[in-house]
Amino acid sequence: MLALHYYPGNASLLPHMVLRELGVPFELRLVDRGQGAQKSPEYLKLNPNGRIPVLVDGDLVLFETAAIVLHLVDKYPDAGLAPPVGTAERAEFYKWMVHLTNTPQPEFRAWFYPHEHVNDETAVPSVKETAGQRLDRMFDVISEQLGDKQWLLGERFSAADLFLLMLMRWSRGMPRPARAIPNLNAFAERVFALPAVQETFKVEGIRTPVF
16 A cells, blocks of 8 residues: 655645545555654655655655656556646646746745755845745746646646645745735635545644645
8 A cells, every 4th residue: 555654734745635636545654743753764764865755655665745746647647637648738747847846846945944055044034035035936937827727737637736736835924925826826726625635634634724
């Protein structure tokens, strides 16, 4: 059986939503960040970086959120969480998955943990502020690309939409959260209305505001 090592609201939220959308059996294994469990010797054997999530699929042990999701959509293609391989639509899906994992997702590291990016503690506020400004611009670009489409791929829902919802949730404490952009707010409402997404948030104990 698949096993997802997770922590509520962490980057594991995305593969958790994907697993529930797939409707396949899986086990949740809590990694208690409050107790530093992600740095324990046992967990470091799974992910030497000491970060969450990890997916265990038989003998396969995967870390990196986007890699986990790409594996899952390929393992269960009939669920339709990604377009068929080799199509232009699949290329667009890859574009969004790579963009979200390479551009806004790492920027949140600087927003949430600015002290990791400096040697001089007096620079922490500046690091956080500029990370927020860059994220603002990134969400503006995503908003322009989304336009009035229902989903990132147009009429087709995909795992990339779940990815964007997670990142929007992370922005909720910013001076201008992503939900302040009208079409992104409407998009997030559509994604959050999905039963599998609601169940994921319920299981993780995530309360309002969810994004």
